[in-house]
Amino acid sequence: MLRLLQTSDLHLGARNVDLGEAAATLRDRRFAAFERALALAISEKVNLVLIVGDLFDTNEVTRGLVTRVAAGLAGLATAGIRTVILPGDHDRAGSASVYRAFDLGALAGAPDSVTILDPLAGPAGDLSLPELGLTLTARFPAPELHDDRWRIGLVHRQARPRDDEIAGAGVDYLAVGGPHEESSGVAADVAWGASGAPDPVDPGRDRSGEVILVRLDERGDRRSVSVERHRVGSTRYEALALDLGGFADDGALEAAIAARADGGAGADLILDVHLSGAWSDALEADPDALEARLRPRFLGLRIRSDGSPALTGGAIPPAETVGGAYIRDLEARIANPVEGDLPVDELREALRLGRQLLIAGSDR
Ligand SMILES: [Mn+2]
Known part of the structure; x- marks a missing residue:
């Protein structure tokens, strides 16, 4: 039996200029989710950690961030866990890649325990791990990949591949990065799973903030794959639409927004408020003033208005x-x-x- 921890879309080092003061806090929270994922890998004694693209938000990250990531991977190596990283959309492979600018394995002091899978390298880029009885490939599909080991494919796309593409991938399990929400399934006899982002990176993704543990089981000649979800993130995004016609005064409007922070809920919440409709003369309904007053109660707060005076x-x-x-x-x-x-x-x-x-x- 083999167990893998799979994550993707961490978007470490994102600037998030639209979030103002919350941006630095958000970067710290994402890194904390990354560290919780690594700690889970160690406590669950997995055989392998897969990072399926968008580990970094950009190829132009600071040496300081790369060094912190390498320190995390060094912790895995010490626990005997290998890490396999696929470049994604943001940390794209190629000459400008962060993975060319920095040698993560060397920085981790464990060059044999960290592998960057090059999706541009063809069959030569496949990673064979006979000690674990598996082969990993960044080729999609890799139909000629025939061996009696477990065959694991890694692919990074905005949306998960279609069932017919997955069915023809030539692997036993396809690890999908790119979708920021968790999902998994089986297409023909190929199991697939997407972990989503370990700390939510955008609104409207209810199934994010998780990593997945993938279990590969073999009994006789029957192979089975199962996927288990684990929460590691805490950030939440919510949208709130308010019709200004429903409020008697600015105090009532402010209270309706502030209620979303009740019970300390605002500490983890990035709230996007959209005001619309016609407002009465009893209201100022000034989105900037409301935002300034309420911002301290939330991790992040944006208030937009396209309402108009009655x-x-x-x-x-x-x-x-x-x-x-x-x-x-x-x-x-x-x-x-x-x-x-x-x-x-x-x-x-x-x-x-x-x-x-x-x-x-x-x-x-
Ligand atoms: Mn992404």
Whole structure:
């Protein structure tokens, strides 16, 4: 029986400029998930660790990061565990590859325990491990790969290959990197598994934050593969859509967003808020101000708005008053926009401000 720990899409060293101050925290959390994956490999006494692409977020990472990764791999080597790494989309193989700029095995002090599989090398790039009774290949498919060992393929793609491609891969098990969510299955007699990202790297991926343990069993001439999920990540991404028409004042709006951080939940949460709809004059609904006030409660917070101030409801002051004339003029321009006038969203903002300045407190 052989056991492998499989991970991919760690995206270490990502700059995440859109996340502002949270970016550095997020990098630390991703690295922590990587370290938890390695600790799991050691405690589970696996035979092999597979990293199926996008270990690094870019080929231009710092020596400091590569050195920290190498130290982790050195820990595996000390425990007698070999690591096999496939370059991905972000840490692409080729002349500019991070794996050419740095020799991870040498940095780990264990050149025999760390292998970079070159997807461009053809059959010569296959890795034969007779002591484990398996052969690994980065070729996809590798239909001529016939030996009586376990044959394991590694492939990195944005979406998992189709069933007919997997069925013709020429392997017993296909390790898939690229999809950021966990999934696994069998196509014809080929088992496949994708671990997803060990710490979630983007929104809308419920099955991420995990690594998988792959078990290869042989009884007589019957081979079976099973996949077991293990959580190592903690970051969560959520989206929150709010209709501004449902809020009586800014306090209520702020409370609705803040509620997502209740019970300390904000510490692990990157929340993406989308405000829409028409808001009443009782609200400022300023996304930047809300974001500044609420950001400390979350790991990351983004608030976007494409809402607009409400048109004037209820009775309008008489047309001969300044306020009444102003509102009638703007309502008409909003209802029948003409070329050369201000954009409608600016007219609506002018309408809102006018209502506040000219008729606030009146009995309209
Ligand atoms: Mn990726």
